Amino acid sequence: MIDKHVLIVGLGALGTRYLQALMKTRPVKVAVDIVEPNDGNFHAGVRVASQASNSSCVVAIKRSNHGTLRQAYDLVIVASTAAGRADIINRLMQSTSTSYWILEKVLEQSTEALEAIRRDLAGFKAWVNTPRRGVDFYASIKKEGKRTGLVEFEVIDENFSLCCNAIHFLDTLEWMGEGLLCSADLSSPSGWYEADREGFK
Numbered sequence: 001m002i003d004k005h006v007l008i009v010g011l012g013a014l015g016t017r018y019l020q021a022l023m024k025t026r027p028v029k030v031a032v033d034i035v036e037p038n039d040g041n042f043h044a045g046v047r048v049a050s051q052a053s054n055s056s057c058v059v060a061i062k063r064s065n066h067g068t069l070r071q072a073y074d075l076v077i078v079a080s081t082a083a084g085r086a087d088i089i090n091r092l093m094q095s096t097s098t099s100y101w102i103l104e105k106v107l108e109q110s111t112e113a114l115e116a117i118r119r120d121l122a123g124f125k126a127w128v129n130t131p132r133r134g135v136d137f138y139a140s141i142k143k144e145g146k147r148t149g150l151v152e153f154e155v156i157d158e159n160f161s162l163c164c165n166a167i168h169f170l171d172t173l174e175w176m177g178e179g180l181l182c183s184a185d186l187s188s189p190s191g192w193y194e195a196d197r198e199g200f201k
Helices: 013-022 039-051 085-095 111-120 136-148 163-177
Strands: 004-009 030-035 058-064 075-078 100-103 125-128
Touching: 004 013, 004 085, 013 030, 013 039, 013 058, 030 039, 075 085, 085 100, 085 111, 136 163
Parallel strands: 004 030, 004 075, 030 058, 075 100, 100 125
Antiparallel strands: none
């Protein structure tokens, strides 16, 4: 018996992590539809997620496209690359329905596209994967900062991997300061360089 139906859009590294997590949702039994145009990503993602869990709670995995989606899902997870995400969300809203969304960061590549996502998801429950607000360690820093007047927040990491991971700390800083971040200095002492992924730096 299936308790929940979940759609994952994008089965790269992050989409695979979501599939792994769904395999551990005991005692809930989950059916997962996956939209992933790349054959290699799809098969590798399913294989890696399956190997990571001894007793899976995912009772069915089906590869889908926008034309073969269920009429409704309990949860939609969008873990595609950021470019074109607003269009993906809009297409999903035309072809299926859900009340709950999880969106992987980075959300999009322009303020116009971000506004389109905001408009489309108005009235829905949507979570952007920036989880540090819920981590006790950061909550204790926030509490201490309110007591002492935190004025500096520095993150040092020699193996940061992706600069987009800085979003986690920008979001955390906004939360700690209880206000909107007005500006950010994106300069790099060594300069920016082309990423392995086409069209990104």
